[in-house]
Amino acid sequence: MxxxxxxxxxxxxxxxxxxxxxxxxxxxxxxxxxxxxxxxxxxxxxxxxxxxxxxxxxxxxxxxxxxxxxxxxxxxxxxxxxxxxxxxxxxxxxxxxxxxxxxxxxxxxxxxxxxxxxxxxxxxxxxxxxxxxxxxxxxxxxxxxxxxxxxxxxxxxxxxxCGVMAGLGAALNTGNVGRGDSVAVIGCGGVGDAAVVGARLAGAARIIAVDVEDRKLQTAKKLGATHTVNSRETDPVEAIRELTDGFGADVVIEAVGHPETYKQAFYARDLAGTVVLVGVPTPEMRLELPLIDVFGRGGSLKSSWYGDCLPSRDFPMLIDLYRQGRLxxxxxxxxxxxxxxxxxxxxxxxxxxxxxxxxxx
Known part of the structure; x- marks a missing residue:
């Protein structure tokens, strides 16, 4: 009825x-x-x-x-x-x-x-x-x-x-973050912070949180970021390079969904590194990159939709980690x-x- x-x-x-x-x-x-x-x-x-x-x-x-x-x-x-x-x-x-x-x-x-x-x-x-x-x-x-x-x-x-899975999955599934990797997360709202947590779960050695708000950066640090960069005050590409021995991060997760921050992610990654777009852009946004840079830098440019999750696999596993006090x-x-x-x-x-x-x- x-x-x-x-x-x-x-x-x-x-x-x-x-x-x-x-x-x-x-x-x-x-x-x-x-x-x-x-x-x-x-x-x-x-x-x-x-x-x-x-x-x-x-x-x-x-x-x-x-x-x-x-x-x-x-x-x-x-x-x-x-x-x-x-x-x-x-x-x-x-x-x-x-x-x-x-x-x-x-x-x-x-x-x-x-x-x-x-x-x-x-x-x-x-x-x-x-x-x-x-x-x-x-x-x-x-x-x-x-x-x-x-x-x-x-x-x-x-x-x-939705949101927390999107961020966790961007790191764990789409980005395939591994032990010892360096990871940068651009945009530290709920999804970006979840990506920070995902990178920590995966065993990343350096996790660099990037945002324009110090308050958000402090939250990201509490959740596992090892370094923070205020991109309103500092060039984030140069800062990420400095924090990764001049090379750039192995995985850069863009959690804003804006052409400018995507370019930052692209140039802040190491050669053959991975960029993961999990931020949601609007339909009118356009991205312009020199094609020679796309070719010459190698690596992967990926989009992460719902963190590439499989709910039947990922939800019970993540809830188990939560119950164990690890998430x-x-x-x-x-x-x-x-x-x-x-x-x-x-x-x-x-x-x-x-x-x-x-x-x-």
């Missing part, structure tokens, strides 16, 4: 979000209804509100979430009612050319729920990243539910659903808030004084 719950809706571009009653249908084949316990406020949600993703308003926002499966539809075997799960937006199909080649983290046909959640008047909602978790309950594809250790805090665990996910939770505080959290996001505000139900 369909249920009515409260959720955070963005009705039009730039308008403040508001809480409205939404209808959750019973799960159909391959679907699950999840009772949400916590959901992080991610910059992507703000992009949706501002019309920066698409114009399929109204949106049901929220996607960095953990909760408990309440019910499942026909044919669902991977999760069952009562399972504690992290929601993901990369439910792999197992059948596309990437999956069949053993690269499911690149899946080209990821799944979402077929049915739509609606407003009380029947208006269909577009769930953010196919999840829509700023709500007491949400409907997703069962493959979007990844079962993890139920002892993990929902506020911390849910952050693996401090709690450090990313700046504040816990209520469902009615999401608009204020967007404002705090602009000021740059939070890693994550997390809605707790």
């Amino acid at each position: 369909a249920q009515q719950v409260q959720g955070v809706i963005a009705r039009a571009k730039g308008e403040p979000v508001r809480i409205e009653t939404i209808t959750i249908p019973d799960p159909g084949p391959g679907e699950a209804v999840v009772k949400v316990q916590a959901c992080g406020v991610c910059h992507t949600d703000l992009h949706y509100r501002e019309g920066g993703v698409n114009d399929e308003f109204p949106f049901l926002l929220g996607h960095e979430a953990a909760g408990v499966v309440e019910s499942v539809g026909e044919g669902v075997t991977e999760v069952a009612p009562g399972d504690y799960v992290i929601l993901n937006w990369r439910a792999v199909c197992g059948q596309c050319r990437a999956c069949k080649r053993g690269r499911p983290w690149y899946c080209f046909d990821t799944a979402n729920a077929k049915q739509r959640m609606t407003l009380a008047d029947g208006t269909e909602l577009t769930p953010a990243l196919g999840i829509g978790a700023f709500a007491e309950k949400t409907l997703v594809a069962a493959g979007q539910c990844t079962k993890v250790d139920p002892e993990a805090s929902p506020a911390a665990a849910g952050l693996l659903g 401090d996910l709690d450090a990313f939770v700046t504040e816990t808030i209520g469902l009615g505080d999401v608009e204020k959290a967007f404002g705090r996001m602009h000021s740059g004084d939070v890693l994550r505000s997390v809605v707790v139900f």
Whole structure:
């Protein structure tokens, strides 16, 4: 039987979000209804509100979430009612050319729920990243539910659903950071700080955090950066070279998504080093580099989408590290808030004084 719950809706571009009653249908084949316990406020949600993703308003926002499966539809075997799960937006199909080649983290046909959640008047909602978790309950594809250790805090665990996983994966998966490597991270927001943590987990010898805000650099240092560079005061390329014996870093992770910082990343890496773009650019941005430099420096220029993660592999492993005290996910939770505080959290996001505000139900 369909249920009515409260959720955070963005009705039009730039308008403040508001809480409205939404209808959750019973799960159909391959679907699950999840009772949400916590959901992080991610910059992507703000992009949706501002019309920066698409114009399929109204949106049901929220996607960095953990909760408990309440019910499942026909044919669902991977999760069952009562399972504690992290929601993901990369439910792999197992059948596309990437999956069949053993690269499911690149899946080209990821799944979402077929049915739509609606407003009380029947208006269909577009769930953010196919999840829509700023709500007491949400409907997703069962493959979007990844079962993890139920002892993990929902506020911390849910952050693996997007931003923290993106940063960790940029270092661990895309960048393939190894023991003894030198790593530079440009941009120390939530994703960049997670990349710092990922580099530390991988055993990097030098981790250089770069940002224009000293406050952010101090946070990065607490999370594992060995050196910091304020690029408002110092040329970051020269500073990174100085800190790496004049060579440049083995891996440079760009977590801003801007042409200027990407150029800095390109020239701050060692010959045959790796640049990883995990910051999200806007459609109008253009990059210009001398092609001879691209050719002559060798190495790899990579983009990291969701940290090239495979949720079924990475989420349980990272939660195990969290439970062992080796991955401090709690450090990313700046504040816990209520469902009615999401608009204020967007404002705090602009000021740059939070890693994550997390809605707790």
